[in-house]
Amino acid sequence: MTAVLEVAGLKTHFFTHAGVVKAVDGVDFTVNKGEVMGLVGESGSGKSITGFSILGLIDQPGRIVEGSIRFNGDEIANAPEETLKSIRGNRISMIFQDPMMTLNPVLRIDSQMMEAIFAHEKVSKKVAWERSRHALGLVGIPSPEERLKAYPHQLSGGMRQRVSIAIAFLNKPDLIIADEPTTALDVTIQAQIIHEAQKLTRQTGTAMIWITHDLAVVAGLADRISVMYAGRIVEQGLTDDVIDRPLHPYTVGLLGSVPTANKRGERLFQIEGMTPNMLALPEGCAFAPRCRSASAACKAPPPITHIANRDIRCFNPQAQAAAE
Amino acid sequence: MSVFVIRRLMQALLVVFLMSVIVFFGVNIVGDPVYMLVSPDADQADIEAAIRRLGLDRPIWDQYLLFLKGAAQGNLGDSFIFGEPALKLILHHMPATLELAFSALMLAIVIGIPLGLFSGLYPDNPISKGIMAGSILGFSLPTFWVGLMLILLFAVELGWLPSTGRGDTATIFGIETSLATWDGLRHIFLPALNLALLKISLAIRLTRAGVREAMSQDYVKYARAKGISTKRIIFVHVMKNIMIPVVTVMGLEFGSLIGFSVVTETIFAWPGMGKLLIDAILQLDRPVVVAYLMIMVLFFVVINLVVDILYSILDPRVRLQDQGA
Ligand SMILES: Nc1ncnc2c1ncn2[C@@H]1O[C@H](COP(=O)(O)OP(=O)(O)OP(=O)(O)O)[C@@H](O)[C@H]1O
Numbered sequence: 001m002t003a004v005l006e007v008a009g010l011k012t013h014f015f016t017h018a019g020v021v022k023a024v025d026g027v028d029f030t031v032n033k034g035e036v037m038g039l040v041g042e043s044g045s046g047k048s049i050t051g052f053s054i055l056g057l058i059d060q061p062g063r064i065v066e067g068s069i070r071f072n073g074d075e076i077a078n079a080p081e082e083t084l085k086s087i088r089g090n091r092i093s094m095i096f097q098d099p100m101m102t103l104n105p106v107l108r109i110d111s112q113m114m115e116a117i118f119a120h121e122k123v124s125k126k127v128a129w130e131r132s133r134h135a136l137g138l139v140g141i142p143s144p145e146e147r148l149k150a151y152p153h154q155l156s157g158g159m160r161q162r163v164s165i166a167i168a169f170l171n172k173p174d175l176i177i178a179d180e181p182t183t184a185l186d187v188t189i190q191a192q193i194i195h196e197a198q199k200l201t202r203q204t205g206t207a208m209i210w211i212t213h214d215l216a217v218v219a220g221l222a223d224r225i226s227v228m229y230a231g232r233i234v235e236q237g238l239t240d241d242v243i244d245r246p247l248h249p250y251t252v253g254l255l256g257s258v259p260t261a262n263k264r265g266e267r268l269f270q271i272e273g274m275t276p277n278m279l280a281l282p283e284g285c286a287f288a289p290r291c292r293s294a295s296a297a298c299k300a301p302p303p304i305t306h307i308a309n310r311d312i313r314c315f316n317p318q319a320q321a322a323a324e
Numbered sequence: 325m326s327v328f329v330i331r332r333l334m335q336a337l338l339v340v341f342l343m344s345v346i347v348f349f350g351v352n353i354v355g356d357p358v359y360m361l362v363s364p365d366a367d368q369a370d371i372e373a374a375i376r377r378l379g380l381d382r383p384i385w386d387q388y389l390l391f392l393k394g395a396a397q398g399n400l401g402d403s404f405i406f407g408e409p410a411l412k413l414i415l416h417h418m419p420a421t422l423e424l425a426f427s428a429l430m431l432a433i434v435i436g437i438p439l440g441l442f443s444g445l446y447p448d449n450p451i452s453k454g455i456m457a458g459s460i461l462g463f464s465l466p467t468f469w470v471g472l473m474l475i476l477l478f479a480v481e482l483g484w485l486p487s488t489g490r491g492d493t494a495t496i497f498g499i500e501t502s503l504a505t506w507d508g509l510r511h512i513f514l515p516a517l518n519l520a521l522l523k524i525s526l527a528i529r530l531t532r533a534g535v536r537e538a539m540s541q542d543y544v545k546y547a548r549a550k551g552i553s554t555k556r557i558i559f560v561h562v563m564k565n566i567m568i569p570v571v572t573v574m575g576l577e578f579g580s581l582i583g584f585s586v587v588t589e590t591i592f593a594w595p596g597m598g599k600l601l602i603d604a605i606l607q608l609d610r611p612v613v614v615a616y617l618m619i620m621v622l623f624f625v626v627i628n629l630v631v632d633i634l635y636s637i638l639d640p641r642v643r644l645q646d647q648g649a
Pocket residue numbers: 014016021022023041042043044045046047048049050060061062213278
């Protein structure tokens with residue numbers, strides 16, 4: 001398998017007045033061609049910042065302080081703006097959480113689609129329009145000619161997100177970063193959108209990073225899952241392994257908080273304690289204050305270890321803990 | 325849309341009526357115009373004759389009804405001083421004021437929006453800080469003082485531009501205007517700039533605030549993630565969004581430009597309605613004052629209506645709601 005994206009030792013920090021926020025603090029992962037990777041974690045764990053770092057879209061006071069991002073073999077971390085611009089929306093595109101906020105309210109769908117083509121290719125208006133229409137058809141939008149003339153507010157939430165997906169696929173990218181693309185939608189629409197996205201990645205061989213805080217969403221979608229906590233990936237492995245036999249106490253907690261059919265009626269498990277204060281993380285394992293398995297060893301930062309076909313950061317992995 | 329327009333027209337009519345009451349009674353409280361009109365050595369009979377001639381012997385509500393009756397037929401009374409219809413006098417002076425206010429509005433837009441855009445995009449740049457300091461001055465310096473300084477500098481010291489009057493006019497599109505001749509343009513520049521100063525500051529602040537807010541919106545980040553050029557993001561994505569509030573506010577300011585032109589016209593001896601008003605007030609020429617104020621009320625009402633309609637054209641979200649209604 002050829003790697004589309006290789007991220008190694010990525011650190012993106014924000015230098016705020018209150019202190020340094022280590023939003024991404026040593027992240028490694030690889031996404032192969034045509035593969036879907038689920039990036040899962042609580043709010044504030046650094047998922048979006050990881051995505052924006054890949055596209056070089058980190059604004060002041062933040063910056064990538066360390067690490068490498070290789071895209072199709074080329075280093076793009078802190079690459080010149082022109083290089084990044086030619087990659088964004090072309091080789092790597094992004095889908096955001098709320099299409100109501102991301103589609104420009106005063107521009108018609110056609111101009112927001114066609115500009116994404118014109119930004120990377122010299123084609124005629126007619127060709128760009130035709131490609132936009134075709135893309136809308138691909139994501140299951142009925143009568144695309146009319147939708148092209150619409151403004152974002154004239155479409156439903158699900159329809160808008162389909163438009164965003166169509167835009168993401170317009171230039172046949174190698175990688176799509178989907179940042180919680182279904183969080184703002186209700187469950188049935190969510191399922192349709194996931195189905196649509198999955199179908200398209202299969203057809204086009206596009207790799208995808210699907211960011212979410214909901215393990216249930218990626219369980220059926222992703223080939224591999226990376227679980228993120230406080231700026232680090234704490235567990236990474238094949239989806240089935242991670243879902244069926246989670247090793248990291250945090251993953252176990254996340255899984256416990258997912259409602260499933262056979263847990264109906266039971267009280268949903270909540271991970272105890274507060275989400276970490278990113279300005280005052282503990283010296284050792286960042287999860288220690290909330291961890292039931294914490295031991296004296298956890299006062300030091302846990303290194304990445306490779307066990308049971310997984311990369312994890314934990315001194316006391318939860319062998320089979322979730323099976324009970 | 326038509327329901328909306330009709331409702332707005334009804335409201336407008338009510339506003340105009342209420343203002344006519346306030347204006348008419350307000351003006352009639354101030355001073356006694358008769359003593360301004362008759363010669364100092366006139367005897368009691370002369371004075372009484374003058375009072376009767378002006379209709380001031382009737383009870384005030386009677387005068388008001390008479391005024392209202394005339395107003396409904398487009399007659400706002402005759403000037404005490406000139407004996408001509410007040411409305412005719414005002415309409416005669418109106419083009420000069422309109423072209424001054426229009427020029428000031430254009431200057432405010434042409435100067436204010438680019439400066440606001442720059443300082444919004446580069447808030448930490450020293451030039452931006454200079455622009456913002458300038459806009460504070462524009463807000464806080466009194467118009468008449470700046471007017472005098474402009475005259476002192478450009479007319480007296482440098483001698484580049486004339487400081488009084490309207491200059492040559494020419495007719496384009498059936499409108500007589502000094503914007504059509506070089507001499508006219510030279511004459512209008514200083515007063516227009518003086519009048520525009522406040523609005524330039526306003527345009528700078530509005531644009532800057534709009535740009536800063538828009539730049540932090542998700543749609544800008546999304547456009548960047550699509551690889552769109554910075555130029556297109558600024559001039560299409562951002563500008564299209566902020567032009568809506570900026571145009572609305574600037575349009576609404578047109579009325580206040582006409583109002584403020586009273587000061588500027590007086591300083592630059594610009595022969596518009598503002599100067600006419602000041603002269604009328606000094607001479608207690610009540611019908612002219614009342615007519616001027618009524619015309620101003622009409623102006624504001626019409627401007628509000630036009631801006632509302634423009635707004636609905638500019639903003640697709642408003643447009644859709646109206647189709648639904
Ligand atoms: N501009 C910024 N300045 C300072 N800190 C920031 C900035 N942007 C993000 N952060 C911090 O970086 C951390 C990671 O943020 P990020 O948006 O990646 O979280 P996330 O995992 O995507 O969460 P969510 O599920 O809420 O989207 C957060 O703690 C956040 O406070």
